Amino acid sequence: xxxxxALFLLLMLATIVPTGAxxxxxxxxxxxxxxxxxxxxxxxxxxxxxxxxxxxAIKEAIAQNRTEIAAIANDTQPATFSNTFEALENxxxxxxxVQGVFNALTGAETNPQLQAVNREVTPLVSALRDExxxxxxxxxxxxxVYDARAKGSLTPIQAKLVEEVYKGYVRAGAxxxxxxxxxxxxxxxxxxxxxxxxxxxxxxxxxxxxxVIDRQEDLKGLPPSVVAGGAAAAKAANMxxxxxxxxxxxxxxxxxxxxxxxxxxxxxxxAYTSRGDRNDQWDNKKTLSRIAALRVExxxxxGFKSYADFALEENMSKTPAGVYNLLxxxxxxxxxxxxxxxxxxxxxxxxxxxxxxxxxxxxRYYTEKVRKARFDLDEQAxxxxxxxxxxxxxxxxxxxxxxxxxxxxxxxxxxxxxxVRAYEVKDANGEHLSVFFTDYHPRPGKRTxxxxxxxxxxxxxxxxxxxxxxxxxxxFSRPAGDEPxxxxxxxxxxxxxxxxxxxxxxxxxxxxxxxxxxxxxxVEVPSQIMENWCLEPEVLKMYAKHYKTGEVIPAxxxxxxxxxxxxxxxxxxxxxxxxxxxxxxxxxxxxxAEQDATAFEKASMEKIRLLPEIPPRYRxxxxxxxxxxxxxAGYYAYIWSEVYDKDAFQAFVEKGNLFDPATxxxxxxLLEQGxxxxxxxxxxxxxxxxxxxxxxxxxxxxx
Ligand SMILES: [Zn+2]
Numbered sequence: 001x002x003x004x005x006a007l008f009l010l011l012m013l014a015t016i017v018p019t020g021a022x023x024x025x026x027x028x029x030x031x032x033x034x035x036x037x038x039x040x041x042x043x044x045x046x047x048x049x050x051x052x053x054x055x056x057a058i059k060e061a062i063a064q065n066r067t068e069i070a071a072i073a074n075d076t077q078p079a080t081f082s083n084t085f086e087a088l089e090n091x092x093x094x095x096x097x098v099q100g101v102f103n104a105l106t107g108a109e110t111n112p113q114l115q116a117v118n119r120e121v122t123p124l125v126s127a128l129r130d131e132x133x134x135x136x137x138x139x140x141x142x143x144x145v146y147d148a149r150a151k152g153s154l155t156p157i158q159a160k161l162v163e164e165v166y167k168g169y170v171r172a173g174a175x176x177x178x179x180x181x182x183x184x185x186x187x188x189x190x191x192x193x194x195x196x197x198x199x200x201x202x203x204x205x206x207x208x209x210x211x212v213i214d215r216q217e218d219l220k221g222l223p224p225s226v227v228a229g230g231a232a233a234a235k236a237a238n239m240x241x242x243x244x245x246x247x248x249x250x251x252x253x254x255x256x257x258x259x260x261x262x263x264x265x266x267x268x269x270x271a272y273t274s275r276g277d278r279n280d281q282w283d284n285k286k287t288l289s290r291i292a293a294l295r296v297e298x299x300x301x302x303g304f305k306s307y308a309d310f311a312l313e314e315n316m317s318k319t320p321a322g323v324y325n326l327l328x329x330x331x332x333x334x335x336x337x338x339x340x341x342x343x344x345x346x347x348x349x350x351x352x353x354x355x356x357x358x359x360x361x362x363x364r365y366y367t368e369k370v371r372k373a374r375f376d377l378d379e380q381a382x383x384x385x386x387x388x389x390x391x392x393x394x395x396x397x398x399x400x401x402x403x404x405x406x407x408x409x410x411x412x413x414x415x416x417x418x419x420v421r422a423y424e425v426k427d428a429n430g431e432h433l434s435v436f437f438t439d440y441h442p443r444p445g446k447r448t449x450x451x452x453x454x455x456x457x458x459x460x461x462x463x464x465x466x467x468x469x470x471x472x473x474x475x476f477s478r479p480a481g482d483e484p485x486x487x488x489x490x491x492x493x494x495x496x497x498x499x500x501x502x503x504x505x506x507x508x509x510x511x512x513x514x515x516x517x518x519x520x521x522x523v524e525v526p527s528q529i530m531e532n533w534c535l536e537p538e539v540l541k542m543y544a545k546h547y548k549t550g551e552v553i554p555a556x557x558x559x560x561x562x563x564x565x566x567x568x569x570x571x572x573x574x575x576x577x578x579x580x581x582x583x584x585x586x587x588x589x590x591x592x593a594e595q596d597a598t599a600f601e602k603a604s605m606e607k608i609r610l611l612p613e614i615p616p617r618y619r620x621x622x623x624x625x626x627x628x629x630x631x632x633a634g635y636y637a638y639i640w641s642e643v644y645d646k647d648a649f650q651a652f653v654e655k656g657n658l659f660d661p662a663t664x665x666x667x668x669x670l671l672e673q674g675x676x677x678x679x680x681x682x683x684x685x686x687x688x689x690x691x692x693x694x695x696x697x698x699x700x701x702x703x
Contacts, residue, residue: 033057033098039414041435044101046414051113054102058121061095062128069132079141085161089512090462100455108473109416110445139174142166160676161512180301187298194291199628201282205275211245211268221260247272256364265361276621284621285597291627293592308587308633315521316679320588323636329693331577333702337570342613344370360613367568375564379488386492387547388485394543395499398533402664404428425506434468434506442475450474450494452501460511470505472498484547493531500530509672516674520634524641526671532649566701571614578616580636581608583626587633646699647691
């Protein structure tokens with residue numbers, strides 16, 4: 001192929017062109033990141049890769065990519081799908097290869113050297129991305145193919161790529177006239193400054209407050225671990241002999257759950273809910289009103305009525321009406337259950353002889369008392385049934401029963417840490433699908449939380465099928481003493497969840513990475529659906545065996561788990577939905593006039609008749625998810641995905657077989673397609689109808 005030869009020459013050229021003092025040609029030859037990998041499945045040769053290899057490799061990869069893009073943009077031949085879109089998909093191979101390893105390491109096994117490299121390359125990579133997006137010549141070629149797409153002979157998947165790439169440029173402002181482009185630039189610059197300021201203010205107010213306790217009696221009710229945590233925080237704050245509680249999640253929530261002192265509970269909660277709203281220099285109300293207004297301005301420049309209209313076009317939900325429709329269906333049942341829960345808590349207060357009315361600072365405290373009285377579920381008693389190795393085998397067995405895929409341990413493959421395990425994932429017919437790395441325990445140098453990633457995604461590059469290198473990275477309990485690693489219930493759920501994301505990677509068959517991803521409000525469906533299997537009695541029998549005796553987890557214990565899972569769901573759902581409504585209300589504004597944030601929030605919450613005892617999970621002045629993070633007009637996505645995962649699981653339940661082959665095959669098809677088919681269409685094809693909220697309401701005990 002001539003184009004391939006040309007690209008090859010370009011790659012050669014880029015390698016020869018010096019890209020700075022750190023990357024002379026001789027260093028390239030010694031740099032394992034710049035060599036062809038000869039390992040099985042082209043797994044990164046981790047033992048050879050040193051931190052100092054990354055900076056020159058990334059710089060070189062950026063230079064190569066820049067050359068590739070210039071060649072595509074400056075091509076003198078008329079633009080075609082092949083010389084423009086396919087060429088773009090094929091470009092940046094080296095950058096993807098190096099970044100895949102780099103991102104995996106900075107997440108799971110980082111060190112100051114890698115962090116320094118990260119600081120240096122992040123602006124370089126984003127500058128490259130901006131450059132490509134603003135390349136006028138390139139956009140004209142993209143537009144030419146887009147405009148002619150009806151006349152050509154594009155396959156449906158090629159047509160999808162053309163539409164999505166074109167849309168991406170247009171959504172970034174590429175088709176605006178010069179004056180509007182200028183306006184957009186100004187709006188974007190102000191927005192990026194304000195969203196940073198919002199986050200800084202929130203951080204300031206979160207960190208500033210300290211509840212300092214110096215009398216033992218004020219600690220009443222707190223379990224020993226929470227007391228110890230308070231003492232440690234005091235010591236760190238140079239207040240030895242006292243106890244300090246902060247607004248960070250691991251500190252405030254247990255305090256609100258257990259502290260007998262109503263006065264102190266009120267103090268800490270008031271500090272929490274007043275972040276960004278203290279009428280001082282860190283106040284966020286004006287900032288967020290301006291952010292909302294600027295987002296309207298930007299969206300209207302692009303021809304949309306509101307920011308939500310602009311943002312949701314990319315999602316499964318498509319329109320604000322679609323989101324409100326779903327939120328409204330959940331709201332009334334959730335609110336009704338929360339009202340019942342409030343009555344239960346009031347009864348508990350009354351029984352104690354309390355003469356006050358339940359308020360927000362009491363909710364978690366009395367909930368904990370009711371929970372203990374009703375369920376008495378000892379989390380520690382469950383753990384012996386959840387030995388890590390057994391849970392892993394259980395999750396693999398579920399994947400195998402659904403899709404026929406197998407997991408073969410490959411201790412021979414290179415890994416980035418001795419604790420990482422490598423598997424080869426094969427299809428039912430023995431065909432290679434993916435390499436899978438699992439990394440389950442915390443270490444210094446690993447980010448907190450749990451995530452699923454890919455050091456290499458699936459694609460077809462220059463006509464060659466490339467299969468993924470998938471990862472699951474978690475921070476599960478380590479083995480203690482003579483015991484093996486025994487997981488908590490939440491960790492078991494997480495393990496199944498992350499394997500669900502990885503399954504979407506293993507099974508993905510999309511040739512073009514640009515359109516492989518699911519939309520934001522669907523991306524958690526493949527992961528969350530796996531959580532439905534892990535606690536089914538039939539599945540628990542497969543893996544939840546006592547690590548000493550081999551005894552299967554008793555049915556009574558399973559029942560207790562199920563019942564306690566539904567406890568307090570009215571509160572949890574209401575505080576979440578309230579925040580989702582608030583987000584949507586801000587982002588469906590169709591005016592660039594700045595709002596009075598306090599009055600706006602009040603009206604928004606009155607509209608849904610929010611219970612006064614339940615503040616929204618995030619109030620506007622500290623709602624970083626939507627005013628500085630990536631969740632603007634998107635906080636609803638968590639429960640949207642959950643409606644769909646519960647409904648999808650229901651498809652198996654209705655068949656009377658949790659592993660029904662036809663249903664599994666249809667769901668696998670959905671995973672294979674990724675973002676190439678409209679998510680709503682794909683879902684309806686799988687299910688034969690639209691999703692219902694009923695399975696979610698049932699699962700949460702709201703119906
Ligand atoms: Zn997830």
